[in-house]
Amino acid sequence: xxxxxxCLVKGNxxxxxxxxxIDKDQLVGHLKDAIxxxxxxxxxxxxxxxxxxxKVMIPDDQDDLLSNLTLNDGDELLxxxxxxxxxxxxxxxxNIHVIVSPPEATTASSREQELLDEVASLKALLNKxxxxxxxxxxxxxxxxxxxxxxxxxxxxxxxxxxxxKMEKQPAPVNDGAVLKIVNDSxxxxxxxxxxxxxxxxxxxxxxxxxxxxxxxxQLFSCGSADLSSEESKVVVKHLMAELNLRKKTTxxxxxxxxxxxxxxxxxxxxxxxxxxxxxxxxxxKFVTGRNGQGNLDYAIECRSTNRIVGLVKVKKDDFKQGxxxxxxxxxxxxxxxxxxxxxxxxxxxxxxxxxxxxxxxGKLSFKLSKPVIVVYDDADMETKVKKVLSHIVWLLxxxxxxxxxxx
Numbered sequence: 074x075x076x077x078x079x080c081l082v083k084g085n086x087x088x089x090x091x092x093x094x095i096d097k098d099q100l101v102g103h104l105k106d107a108i109x110x111x112x113x114x115x116x117x118x119x120x121x122x123x124x125x126x127x128k129v130m131i132p133d134d135q136d137d138l139l140s141n142l143t144l145n146d147g148d149e150l151l152x153x154x155x156x157x158x159x160x161x162x163x164x165x166x167x168n169i170h171v172i173v174s175p176p177e178a179t180t181a182s183s184r185e186q187e188l189l190d191e192v193a194s195l196k197a198l199l200n201k202x203x204x205x206x207x208x209x210x211x212x213x214x215x216x217x218x219x220x221x222x223x224x225x226x227x228x229x230x231x232x233x234x235x236x237x238k239m240e241k242q243p244a245p246v247n248d249g250a251v252l253k254i255v256n257d258s259x260x261x262x263x264x265x266x267x268x269x270x271x272x273x274x275x276x277x278x279x280x281x282x283x284x285x286x287x288x289x290x291q292l293f294s295c296g297s298a299d300l301s302s303e304e305s306k307v308v309v310k311h312l313m314a315e316l317n318l319r320k321k322t323t324x325x326x327x328x329x330x331x332x333x334x335x336x337x338x339x340x341x342x343x344x345x346x347x348x349x350x351x352x353x354x355x356x357x358k359f360v361t362g363r364n365g366q367g368n369l370d371y372a373i374e375c376r377s378t379n380r381i382v383g384l385v386k387v388k389k390d391d392f393k394q395g396x397x398x399x400x401x402x403x404x405x406x407x408x409x410x411x412x413x414x415x416x417x418x419x420x421x422x423x424x425x426x427x428x429x430x431x432x433x434x435g436k437l438s439f440k441l442s443k444p445v446i447v448v449y450d451d452a453d454m455e456t457k458v459k460k461v462l463s464h465i466v467w468l469l470x471x472x473x474x475x476x477x478x479x480x
Contacts, residue, residue, distance in 0.1 A: 074096065074097050074098075075094055075095065075096050075097075076094070076095065076096075076097055076156070076160060076163060076164055077092050077093070077094050077164070078092070078093050078095065078104070078160075078164060078170045078171050079091070079092055079133075079164075079169050079170050079171070080092070080093055080108060080111075080169070080170070080171040080172075080173050081131075081139075081169045081171070081173065082112070082172075082173045082174075082175065083142075083144070083172055083173060083174045083175075086136055086139065087131075087133055087136050087139070087169065090133070090169055091111055091112075093107050093108055093111055093171075094107075095107055095156055096156065097155065097156045098155055098156070098157060099155065099156055100152065100153065100154065100155055100156070101126065101150045101151060101152045101153070101154050101155075101156065101159075102121070102122070102152040102153070103156075104126065104150070104156060104171075105121040105122065105124045105126065105152065106121045108121070108124060108126075108171075108173055109121040109124065112173075116175060119175070119176050122152065123175070123176040124173060124174070124175060124176070125149060125173075125174040126149065126150040126171050126172070126173060126174070127144045127148060127149050127150065127172045127174070128147070128148040128149075128150055128159050128170065128171065129142075129147065129148075129169055129170065129171070129172050130165065130168050130169070130170065131168060131169040132167060132168055133167045133168065133169065134167075142172070144172060144174065147172075150171070202223045202224060202225050202226075203221065203222065203223045203224075204221070204222065204224060204273070204277055204282055205220070205221045205282065206219070206220045206273070206276070206282045206283070206284065207219060207282055207283040207284075208220045208235075208236075208283075208285075208286060209283075209284075209285045209286070210236055210239075210286050210287075211255075211285050211286070211287045218235075218239045220232065220235050222273075224270055224273040224274055224277065225270065227266065227269055227270050227273055228266045228269070229252065229263065229265070229266055229269055232252065232269070233252070252286050253286070253287045254272060254284050254285070254286055254287075255284060255285045255286075255287060256276055256279075256281060256283070256284040256285075257279075257281055258275060258276070258279050258281065291439075291440045291441075292440060292441070292442070292443070293426060293427065293428045293440030293441050294442070295426040295428075295442045295464045295467065295468070296464070296467040296471075297460065297463040297464055298463045298464075298466035298467040298470060299463075300459060300462065300463050300466070304347075305347075308343050308347065308462075309343075309455075309458070309459055309462065311343065312339055312340065312343040312458060312462060313454075313455055313458060315339045315343075316336065316339055316449065316454075316458065319335055319336060319339070320449050320450075323335065324449075325421060325422060325449055333420060333421040334370075334386065336421035337371075337384065337386070337419055337421045338371070340458075340461055340462060340465060341354055341371060341373060341384065341465065342354060343465075344373070344462060344465035344466050344468075345373060345469070347466055347469065348469055348473070350376075351376050351377055351473060352373050352374065352375055352376065352469060352472075353373075353374050353376065354371065354372075354373055355371070355372045355373075356370075356371060357369070357370065358371070358372030358374070358381070369381075369383035369384065369385065370383075370384055370385055370386045371383070371384040371386075372384070373469065373472070375469070375472045375473055377473060378472060378473060378474070378475060380413070380414060380471075380472035380473075381414055381415075381472070382414075382415045382416070382417065382465070382468045382469065382472055383414070383415070383416045383417070384416070384417040384418075384419065385416060385417070385418050385419075386419065386420065387418060387419060387420040387423075412430065412431045413428065413429065413430050413431070413471075414428075414429050415427065415428055415429070415468045415471070415472070416428075416429070417465070417468075421447075422446060422447055422448070422449070423444045423445075423446050423447075424444060424445040424446075424447070424461050424464070425441060425442055425444050426441075426442040426464055426468070427439060427440065427441050427442070428440045442464075445457060445460050445461050445464065447461060
C-alpha cells in the first residue's frame with residue numbers, strides 16, 4: 074500500500090514542504106533514496122545514507138512550532154525498518170510527517186564560511202528589535218547623538234521629540250514637520266510611522282545605523298495684514314457670502330477632494346482682489362528650476378517681482394504628503410533666482426503656511442506655521458476666515474517686496 078509523506082528539510086519553512094510517495098513495505102533507506110532524488114540538485118553532493126529522518130506531526134498552519142523544534146529526543150527513522158513500522162495507518166492530512174536533516178558540511182572554503190558567518194550575523198541583527206542609531210541633525214549639529222529605539226514601535230513623533238530634547242528646544246508645536254532622512258543607502262522622506270519603520274529596517278539590514286536628519290521645519294510666524302479698513306470689510310463680507318453659498322450647495326462633509334477647490338479658490342481670489350493689477354491667479358502653474366520641474370495646484374504670481382505664493386491642496390486628508398509636495402515644489406521654484414517663496418497647504422478647513430528661504434550659500438530652509446482651522450458651521454467661522462485671509466494678504470504684501478539680492 075502506497076502512502077504520501079509530507080517532508081520538510083530542517084531549517085526551512087512550511088512553504089518549502091514537499092511530498093514523497095512510498096510503499097509501506099519499503100525500508101526507510103528507500104525513503105532516503107527517494108528524498109535525495111526529490112531534492113536534486115541540492116542533495117547531489119552526498120549519499121542518501123547520510124540523511125537523517127525524524128517522524129513528526131506538525132500542522133501546516135503552525136509555522137511557529139518549527140522555530141523551537143528539537144530533534145535530539147525525537148523519533149528518528151532507522152534505515153533498516155519498514156515504513157509501515159512507523160505509519161500503520163494513513164498519515165494525517167495537512168501535517169508535516171518527516172523532518173529531513175542533511176549532513177553538515179565537513180569543510181567549507183574561507184569565502185563560504187565568511188558568507189555563512191555574515192548571514193548568521195545579519196539574521197541575529199534582524200531578529201533584534203532595539204537598536205542604537207547614530208543621528209546627526211543638519212545643519213544645526215555637527216556632533217551626533219544616539220537614538221535607541223525599537224524599530225517595530227518607532228514613530229515620527231518620538232524621533233522629533235528626541236531631536237528637540239537633544240537640541241534643548243521645546244517640542245514642535247505643529248504635527249506637520251516633515252523629516253528628510255539621509256543615509257549611505259539613499260534619501261528618504263517617511264510620511265508616516267510605517268514608512269519610518271521600513272527605513273530603519275533597511276538601515277539595520279545594511280548594517281549602517283548612522284543617518285542624518287535634514288530640513289526639520291522650524292516654526293513659521295506668518296504675519297497678518299490689517300483688515301480693519303472699509304475696503305477690507307467689503308472683501309471679507311463678499312468672501313463670507315461666497316463661502317456661505319458654497320456651504321449650502323456643497324457642504325464640506327460631503328465634498329469630494331476636487332470640489333473642495335471651490336472653497337479655497339474663494340480665499341485666493343479675495344486676497345488677489347486687494348492687488349489685482351499686480352497679481353495673477355494661475356491654476357496648475359508649471360514651475361521649473363535647477364532642482365527639477367512640476368505643477369503647483371494654484372499659484373499667485375506677482376507681476377512686479379515674479380515671486381510666487383503657491384497652494385497645494387491636501388489629498389485624502391494626508392497633510393504630511395501635502396507638506397512634502399509643497400517642499401518639493403518650492404525647492405524647484407527658482408527660475409528667477411529668488412531668495413524667498415511661500416506656500417499654502419490646505420484642505421479648505423486646515424490652513425498651513427510655509428516659507429522657503431535661500432541663503433547666501435545656496436542652501437534652502439523651510440518654516441511651517443501652526444494651523445488655522447476653519448469650522449464652517451461654527452459661530453466663530455468669520456473670525457477664522459478673516460484670519461486665513463489676513464495671512465494670505467500679508468504673504469502678498471511680502472511677495473511685492475524686492476529680492477534682497479537686488480538691493
